[in-house]
Structures are given as C-alpha cells and as structure tokens.
Amino acid sequence: MRISTKGSVALIGSFRQHYPEVRAAARTFTDAGLTVKSPPICRIVDREREFVRFESDPPEASDHDLQAATMEKIFTSDLVYVVNPGGYIGRTTAYELGCVHERGMAVYYAEPPKDLPIAVPEGTIVDARRLVEIIAGSDPGPAPVRRPRVSAQPTADIVIFTIGSEQLRVLLVRRGKKPYRGMLALPGGFVRPGESLEGTAKRELREETGLNGSGVRLEQLHTYSRPERDPRGRIISTAFLAVMPDPPEVTGASDAREADWVEVEESLWGPNSSLAFDHGEILRHGLEHTRTRLEHTTVATAFCDDLFTITDLRKVYEAVWGYELNPGNFHRKVVEETAGFVVRTDKVRRSGPGKPPALFRRGTADLLYPPMMRGRRAP
Amino acid sequence: MRISTKGSVALIGSFRQHYPEVRAAARTFTDAGLTVKSPPICRIVDREREFVRFESDPPEASDHDLQAATMEKIFTSDLVYVVNPGGYIGRTTAYELGCVHERGMAVYYAEPPKDLPIAVPEGTIVDARRLVEIIAGSDPGPAPVRRPRVSAQPTADIVIFTIGSEQLRVLLVRRGKKPYRGMLALPGGFVRPGESLEGTAKRELREETGLNGSGVRLEQLHTYSRPERDPRGRIISTAFLAVMPDPPEVTGASDAREADWVEVEESLWGPNSSLAFDHGEILRHGLEHTRTRLEHTTVATAFCDDLFTITDLRKVYEAVWGYELNPGNFHRKVVEETAGFVVRTDKVRRSGPGKPPALFRRGTADLLYPPMMRGRRAP
DNA sequence: ATAATAGTGTCTCTCAGACACTATCAC
DNA sequence: GTGATAGTGTCTGAGAGACACTATTAT
Structure with a gap:
C-alpha cells in the first residue's frame, strides 16, 4: 500500500541558506496535488533572526513558539522531505530528524546527508520530482515508503473500589489542571521512563492512597x-x-488535589455524574468487571480487613451486586468451599448483641470453583 | 518519588572537544554510585575520525555501528546529562536530543544550550554535583522538573484462532524484518494516524486474512x-x-511475507516453539481467555460456518478445551439452551453414513446462561 | 426474658454427567 | 442386514435456593 496522492509533506532544512531549493521542492509537491504543511508558501520577512520569519508568522511570537508550531506541522504530515543541498544538515534539522526518526515517520533526503550520526536507509535519497511519482504510485520507487506511525503517550488510570457504609465506593479526584478542570476523574498518570503500565498503576495507587502496592491486587x-x-x-x-478495605483515612492525597470516595451508583447515574474524559465509561466497565470477578475469583476478600467475618464478606457481595443474599446459604457455601477461599481462625468478634461471629482470614486460592452464582436477578 | 540512587546516566555532548569536562562529570556520577552507561570509562584511541573512538570500541566497527551502540546505551539509561561547555551543542548531540526528547526521557544540561530549536524547561540546567544531590533526594532541586513522560508507539497484535483438521490453529507470520527476523510472530502492526487500536486490529485482520472485519468478533x-x-x-x-471459521484459503497474505495456520499446542510447547517478542506469552493468554470465553459466551459459533451441526460445535469445544465431551449431553444442553445460542433450520447435512444431522445457525445471544461447565478435568 | 445476629438442618428443584437406547442414514 | 453417526430417555448425585430451626451473645 502506498500513501494516497492527497498526502501532506513537511520540508525541513536550512530555510535561510537554501530557500530557493526549498521553494522549488515545495512547488513540485503542490503542483502534484500534495499539501505542503511547512514551510508556509509566502515571503520571508526577516532572515536575520535566529529563526527565519515568514510573512504569515505572527510578529509577536517568539522563536520557540514558531519552532513549536513548525514541529506540530512536521508531526502531522505524512512524510518529511529534507532539502539539504550539498548534504548539509544544520543543528536544528538534526534535532528535527531525531524527533521525526524516533516517531518512525517516513523521511526522504534530497542528497546524501553529511555528519548525521545515523545511516540513512537505501532508497530514501530521491529528488522531489521522483518522490512525487513514488507517492503517486506510478513509480514503484527505490524502496517502499514507510507508513506513518502514531506516537502516543501511554497513561494508566485506576478504578479503586472499596466498601464504605455498606456501599460500593470509588476513589475520584477533582482535576486541577486544564482539560476538564474542576471535574471528577479517575486517579491516574503518565508512564515514566523505564516503567511498565503496571508499574505506573502501582505508583499512582501508592501516591493516591498511601498503600504500598505489595498486597493489593491490581488487575x-x-x-x-x-x-x-x-x-x-x-x-x-x-x-x-x-x-482495598475500608477507606483507611479520608485520603490525605499526596498531591494537594482533592480526592474522595464516591458512591458508585451515584457517580454513574446521579446528577453531576459526568466524569472527565471517558472515565464514566471506564468506571462502568470496571464495575461490570468487578461484578463478574466476584463470581469466579476470591477478590471479595480484598475488600475486607485482614480478619473478617462471613457477614463482612457477604456485605461485599451485596454492595457490589446490588441485592441481598441469603445469609445462611452464603455462609455454608463460603465455609465449605473446597479450596482456600477463607481460612477459619479461633478468634471471634465481640461487638453488639447476637452470637459473636467467627473471624476468618484470606485463603490462598485465587479462583473459585464452583463459582458463586449470580443468576439473573433484579436489584 | 525520585529516581533511585542506583540509577544510570548517559552523557552526551562533543567528546572530541570537551572530553575533560565529560570525564569530570562522569567521575562525579560514578563516585555517587550511579552507573554511567556512556561514554565508556577508558582512553580515547582515535580522535581524528568522524566519531571519537575509545579503547573499548571494536576497531572493525563502522562509525554508524558505534553510534547505534551509543544510542542503545542512551535509550536504556534513566536520564541524560548534556555536557555542553559554553552552551555548545553539536549536530550529533542535536540529533540525539531530538530522539531522547521525543521519548520523553529526563534530560539535564550543564549550561544553557545555544542554537537548540526548543526551549529548555526551567530547572534542567544544573551542574553534575548538584544533579547527584537532586537524584539522591537530599536537594529538592532548583525548580519542579517536569516529570518525564514516555512516548510510545502503540501496536495491535491479533491472536486469530480457527479450527482446522479438528485442531485449534493460530495464524502466525514469519518475520521478514530485523528484530527476530525469520521467527514466527503474531500478525499485527502499528497504529496509524487517526486510528484507534480496534481500528488497527480490524485493518490488520483484513490485510492478513482477507476478511472484512464486519462480521468478525474482535475482542x-x-x-x-x-x-x-x-x-x-x-x-x-x-x-x-x-x-473465524475454517482457513478459507492457505492465506495468500497481502504482504509477500509468509503466513500459516499453526497448531496451537505445537506452537506453544513443541520444538521450535519460541515466538518473536513476547508473543508466546500473548498466545498463551489468548488461549486461556478463549477457553473461559467458551464457557460463558457464544463465541464457539464464530468458529463455525454459517450453517453448522451440533457436532461441528462440539468439535470446537473439544479442540479448544483439549478433551472430549459427551455427544448426547452436549447436544441436549446446546439445543435446549433458553436463549438464542443456536437456531434450528429445516436443513440437514447429507455426507457419509449415519443419520443426517440437522443444520443450525448462530443465535442472537452473546452471553451463555447457565454457562457451559468446564469443570476441572484432565486432558 | 427478649432481641439480635451467627450458623445448621432439611427439603426441593435444577442440572451436569453417565450411559443405554432409539432413529436414520450409506453401503 | 451392518456400521456409523444423530439424537433421546433415564437415572444419579451435587449443589443452589428457600426457609425453618438452633446457638450464643448483649441488654
């Protein structure tokens, strides 16, 4: 597959030193129906400053503003053509090539570049007229054109559930920054160098809740x-x-930003329920996922403290599934569970009237077989 | 959180012109317990060639080989320190900065850089001694340094299963390009501008199998x-x-690259079973996922042609789960299934001896309740 | 005692699994 | 007829669900 004829090109190279050659190449591309994203097709008004200024550039913009705008144009074009008469590559062009190469964009050169630290692939040295034909497909080209690839910033967002006041709650933060400022969002952040997504999620979890990620399930x-x-x-x-078990404190978030445990149904369906970005969708998926995970795995114990009663565990199921379960049957099913769902201790909890319930600990099992049946019931 | 004291640093800058300063900075970092990945700590043996050669460099390596090795070291270090006395940034350094910046790596400068097309963030200009303290955490740093973000290239890889000769098979392609060249890998590719991951997966599926993605489940x-x-x-x-149903043809892949339907167990556990990248792991996850999806959803019908017999469907379960099922019980369970797992037609299939089996069509249901029980059985 | 909660016994109904049996074809 | 495959009947045992009942505490 080749790039469609209606593609876009960015030209890079020293506009100051080789403007005639740049213009000539640009005209070749526009004549062929391609869009030239950079440089703009207009007069140079100031070639004395560090960066060449065109008529279309706002006079109040700084050099760095102009460069940032140029970068944007380069990154959004389908391919990059380096106009380098005599092989000359300037410092700025070298920097741009680094960025562009790192993004995996398609790059062609007018002449073999000098002083570049990388080897240029065979067939990428081609004059503008020939490149047009290669793009149009009428010339198979010396080498296949590398298709443009997207470069993205990966982030990890976490749906952190807990049970508070017998209700399922999710940790939400109020955004302090620009997009969706002031709205509620899931905690999360950007992946840092050397981190995997899981690493980022663990770090964010620790930063938001103070939990050391060791004991927490993160799925x-x-x-x-x-x-x-x-x-x-x-x-x-x-x-x-x-x-995680109960909100340990009112979440004195490490960042100054506000964070709170919000009742899930309310945050999904209540008034003011819309979350930032697509986090509403993510939360819905997270809820549905948790509901089915309770059937087949022992996650429910992760909602409980180290020592818990069977009733505590049942409350988890009831909060997540949204309806009540028969206490007797639940008790039997959980305790008689073959694998290690829960482990009995010799302690009991004495608080209030009634028979003091036995305390249990998490078992070693991860999967639940046979599963806890949810059936198809109404809330 | 700060970078751990046991981090690694790559130094960049003109080794030829500023080697004393580079060495001094390197010593500062190593004394503090950091690993200096580049340059190597040894004598320069040849400073006349285009790229400075160190004693540890293999003499037969080309300039580009050396540069590629240096890039590798830079990319795998935790942060980059630019040694630029007088602000000088060379062409090579500019290129490296483009790459490194595009990756979102942490970069610090010894002095304010000149002639760089980008504005350097506040607080990244710091001398080596001070940087060590910032890294160690004893000095909070001159200004809040923008947490480095990673820039990544997203790709979609697809585990495409089918049943051939009553066995579960997966589509694998033989890599024609550099990393893992000649090894088997899952089909997949890079996300293109404007595409979602799902879009990429659909496109790749179409390119690899000729299937228009409309009817195919893609999860x-x-x-x-x-x-x-x-x-x-x-x-x-x-x-x-x-x-998808049966291999439609022997997969005349659009690319010239080889593609084949490989028996899954063999590709996972057989000899020559190792796949490129972490694709073995991905395939294992895909298999396990499919096994449990057969229990709870109607995916099994997606393995079958438009019209199929109950025995066809049973063969799917047997191939995926790896053991035989009781034909009678399976038949009853599937046909009596309340929701629309399968829909009876008035056609039968006449081929070979035995009672001609009735033909069915896919039902509308997606979820299977009650699920098909897999139990815990031995293969 | 009374109220309250924990935990057990018991019955019913459904369904998975085993397996024998019938149905319908090719030859 | 024989051999083969499709499909049904029937029994058994495990377990989910309903619910009554017992056990053990605070007040």
Missing part, C-alpha cells in the same frame, strides 16, 4: 485509544482495577 | 508494556482475539 482492565478521547493529543489510557 | 485481551519487550524501543502492544 488490567482495558485500553482506551479513541484518537479524540483526550483533547491534549494522542493519549492512550490503560485502565486498572484495584480493590 | 481486546491485554496490553503488554514491559519497557524492554521490543528491542526497537518503547513499543506498547495491545493484543486482540479474533475467531
């Missing part, structure tokens, strides 16, 4: 990648699910 | 993000699962 849910899901650009978010 | 499995999972750099792959 990957789904990756959300709609191109327009984040107005800041191409941000791909992987959602994780974490489950 | 997201998991996202793999270990930093070192792909030697080409930060590539994050989201795995998808697709299921």
Whole structure:
C-alpha cells in the first residue's frame, strides 16, 4: 500500500541558506496535488533572526513558539522531505530528524546527508520530482515508503473500589489542571521512563492512597485509544482495577488535589455524574468487571480487613451486586468451599448483641470453583 | 518519588572537544554510585575520525555501528546529562536530543544550550554535583522538573484462532524484518494516524486474512508494556482475539511475507516453539481467555460456518478445551439452551453414513446462561 | 426474658454427567 | 442386514435456593 496522492509533506532544512531549493521542492509537491504543511508558501520577512520569519508568522511570537508550531506541522504530515543541498544538515534539522526518526515517520533526503550520526536507509535519497511519482504510485520507487506511525503517550488510570457504609465506593479526584478542570476523574498518570503500565498503576495507587502496592491486587482492565478521547493529543489510557478495605483515612492525597470516595451508583447515574474524559465509561466497565470477578475469583476478600467475618464478606457481595443474599446459604457455601477461599481462625468478634461471629482470614486460592452464582436477578 | 540512587546516566555532548569536562562529570556520577552507561570509562584511541573512538570500541566497527551502540546505551539509561561547555551543542548531540526528547526521557544540561530549536524547561540546567544531590533526594532541586513522560508507539497484535483438521490453529507470520527476523510472530502492526487500536486490529485482520472485519468478533485481551519487550524501543502492544471459521484459503497474505495456520499446542510447547517478542506469552493468554470465553459466551459459533451441526460445535469445544465431551449431553444442553445460542433450520447435512444431522445457525445471544461447565478435568 | 445476629438442618428443584437406547442414514 | 453417526430417555448425585430451626451473645 502506498500513501494516497492527497498526502501532506513537511520540508525541513536550512530555510535561510537554501530557500530557493526549498521553494522549488515545495512547488513540485503542490503542483502534484500534495499539501505542503511547512514551510508556509509566502515571503520571508526577516532572515536575520535566529529563526527565519515568514510573512504569515505572527510578529509577536517568539522563536520557540514558531519552532513549536513548525514541529506540530512536521508531526502531522505524512512524510518529511529534507532539502539539504550539498548534504548539509544544520543543528536544528538534526534535532528535527531525531524527533521525526524516533516517531518512525517516513523521511526522504534530497542528497546524501553529511555528519548525521545515523545511516540513512537505501532508497530514501530521491529528488522531489521522483518522490512525487513514488507517492503517486506510478513509480514503484527505490524502496517502499514507510507508513506513518502514531506516537502516543501511554497513561494508566485506576478504578479503586472499596466498601464504605455498606456501599460500593470509588476513589475520584477533582482535576486541577486544564482539560476538564474542576471535574471528577479517575486517579491516574503518565508512564515514566523505564516503567511498565503496571508499574505506573502501582505508583499512582501508592501516591493516591498511601498503600504500598505489595498486597493489593491490581488487575488490567482495558485500553482506551479513541484518537479524540483526550483533547491534549494522542493519549492512550490503560485502565486498572484495584480493590482495598475500608477507606483507611479520608485520603490525605499526596498531591494537594482533592480526592474522595464516591458512591458508585451515584457517580454513574446521579446528577453531576459526568466524569472527565471517558472515565464514566471506564468506571462502568470496571464495575461490570468487578461484578463478574466476584463470581469466579476470591477478590471479595480484598475488600475486607485482614480478619473478617462471613457477614463482612457477604456485605461485599451485596454492595457490589446490588441485592441481598441469603445469609445462611452464603455462609455454608463460603465455609465449605473446597479450596482456600477463607481460612477459619479461633478468634471471634465481640461487638453488639447476637452470637459473636467467627473471624476468618484470606485463603490462598485465587479462583473459585464452583463459582458463586449470580443468576439473573433484579436489584 | 525520585529516581533511585542506583540509577544510570548517559552523557552526551562533543567528546572530541570537551572530553575533560565529560570525564569530570562522569567521575562525579560514578563516585555517587550511579552507573554511567556512556561514554565508556577508558582512553580515547582515535580522535581524528568522524566519531571519537575509545579503547573499548571494536576497531572493525563502522562509525554508524558505534553510534547505534551509543544510542542503545542512551535509550536504556534513566536520564541524560548534556555536557555542553559554553552552551555548545553539536549536530550529533542535536540529533540525539531530538530522539531522547521525543521519548520523553529526563534530560539535564550543564549550561544553557545555544542554537537548540526548543526551549529548555526551567530547572534542567544544573551542574553534575548538584544533579547527584537532586537524584539522591537530599536537594529538592532548583525548580519542579517536569516529570518525564514516555512516548510510545502503540501496536495491535491479533491472536486469530480457527479450527482446522479438528485442531485449534493460530495464524502466525514469519518475520521478514530485523528484530527476530525469520521467527514466527503474531500478525499485527502499528497504529496509524487517526486510528484507534480496534481500528488497527480490524485493518490488520483484513490485510492478513482477507476478511472484512464486519462480521468478525474482535475482542481486546491485554496490553503488554514491559519497557524492554521490543528491542526497537518503547513499543506498547495491545493484543486482540479474533475467531473465524475454517482457513478459507492457505492465506495468500497481502504482504509477500509468509503466513500459516499453526497448531496451537505445537506452537506453544513443541520444538521450535519460541515466538518473536513476547508473543508466546500473548498466545498463551489468548488461549486461556478463549477457553473461559467458551464457557460463558457464544463465541464457539464464530468458529463455525454459517450453517453448522451440533457436532461441528462440539468439535470446537473439544479442540479448544483439549478433551472430549459427551455427544448426547452436549447436544441436549446446546439445543435446549433458553436463549438464542443456536437456531434450528429445516436443513440437514447429507455426507457419509449415519443419520443426517440437522443444520443450525448462530443465535442472537452473546452471553451463555447457565454457562457451559468446564469443570476441572484432565486432558 | 427478649432481641439480635451467627450458623445448621432439611427439603426441593435444577442440572451436569453417565450411559443405554432409539432413529436414520450409506453401503 | 451392518456400521456409523444423530439424537433421546433415564437415572444419579451435587449443589443452589428457600426457609425453618438452633446457638450464643448483649441488654
């Protein structure tokens, strides 16, 4: 497959020193129906400053502003053509090539570049007229054109559930920054160098809740990648699910930003229920996932403290599933469970009237067989 | 959180012109317990060639080989320190900065850089001694340094299953390009501009199998993000699962590259079973996922042609689960299934001896309740 | 004692699994 | 007829669900 004729090109190289050659190449491309994203097709008004200024550039913009705008144009074009008469590559062009190469974009050169630290692939040295034909497909070209690849910023967002006041609650933070400022969102953040998504999720969990990630289950849910899901650009978010006992404190979040445990049904369906980005969708998925995970795994114990009663555990199921279970049957099923769902201790809890319930500990089992049946019941 | 004291640093800058300063900085870092990945701590043997040669460099290596090795070291270090006395940034350094910046790595400068097309963030200009303290955490640092973010290339890899000769098979392609060249891998590719991961997966599925993605179930499995999972750099792959009826042809793949339906058990456990990248792991996850999906959803019908017999369907379960099922019980369970798992037609299939089996069509249901029980059986 | 909660006994109904049996074809 | 495959009947045992009942505490 080749790039369609209606593609776009960015030209890079020293506009100051080789402007005639740049213009000539640009004209070749526009004549062929391609869009030239950079440089603009207009007069140079100031070639004395560090960066060449065109008529279309706002006079009040700084050099760095102009460069940032140029970078943006380069990154959004389908391919990059380096105009380098005599092989000359300037410092700025070298920097741009580093960025562009790192993104895996398609790059062609007018002449063999000098002083570049990398070897240029065979067949990428081609004059503008020939490149047009290669793009159009009438010339098979010296080498196949590398298709443009997307470069994205990966993030991890976490759905952290707990049970508070016998209700399922999720940790939400109020956004302090620009997009969706002031709205509620799931905690999360960008992946840092050397981190995996799981590492990022663990770090964020620790930062938001103070929990050292060692004991907490952290499960990957789904990756959300709609191109327009984040107005800041191409941000791909992987959602994780974490489950923890009672809100330990009112979450004195490490950041100054506000964080709170919100009742899930309310945050999904109540008034003011819309969350930032697509986090409403993520939360819904997280809830549904948790509901089915309670059937087949022993996650429910992760909602409980170290020592818990069977009733505590039942309350978890009732909060997540949204309806009541028969206490007797639940008790039998859980305790008689063959594998180690729960482990009996010799302690009891004495608080209030009634027979003091026995205390249990988490078992070693992860999967529940036979599963806890949810059936198809009404709330 | 700060970078741990046992981190690694790569120094960049003109080794030829500023070697004393580079050495001094390197010593500062090593004395503090940090690993200096580049340059090597040894004598320069040849400073006349285009790239400075160190004693530890193999003499037969080309300039580009050396540069590639240096890039590798830079990319695998925790942060980059630019030694630029007088602000000088050379062409090579500019290129390296482009790459490194595009990756979102942490970069610090010894002095304010000149002639760089980008604005350097506040607080990244710091001398080596001070940087050591910032890293160790004893000095909070001159200004809040922007937490480095990773920039990654998202890809979609697809586990495409089918049943051939009553065995579960997966589509694998033989890699024609550099990393893991000649090895088997899952089909997949990079996300293109404007595409979601699902879009990429659909496109790849179409390109590899000729199937228009409309009718095919495509389910997201998991996202793999270990930093070192792909030697080409930060590539994050989201795995998808697709299921289709019989190999339609021997897969005349659009690309010239070889593609084949491989028996799953063999490709996982047989000799020559190792797949490229972490695709073995992905395939194992895909298989396990499919096994449990057969219990709870109607995916099994996706393995069958438009019209199929109950025995066809049973063969699917047997191939995926790896053991035989009782034909009678299976038949009753499937046909009596309340929801629309399968829909009876008035046609029968006449081929060979025996009572001609009735033909069924896919029902509308997606979920199976009650599920098909897999129990815990031996193969 | 009374109220309250924990935990057990018991019955019923459904369904998975085993397996024998019948049905319907090719030859 | 024989051999083969499709499909049904029937029994058994495990377990979910309903609910009554016992056990053990605070007040």
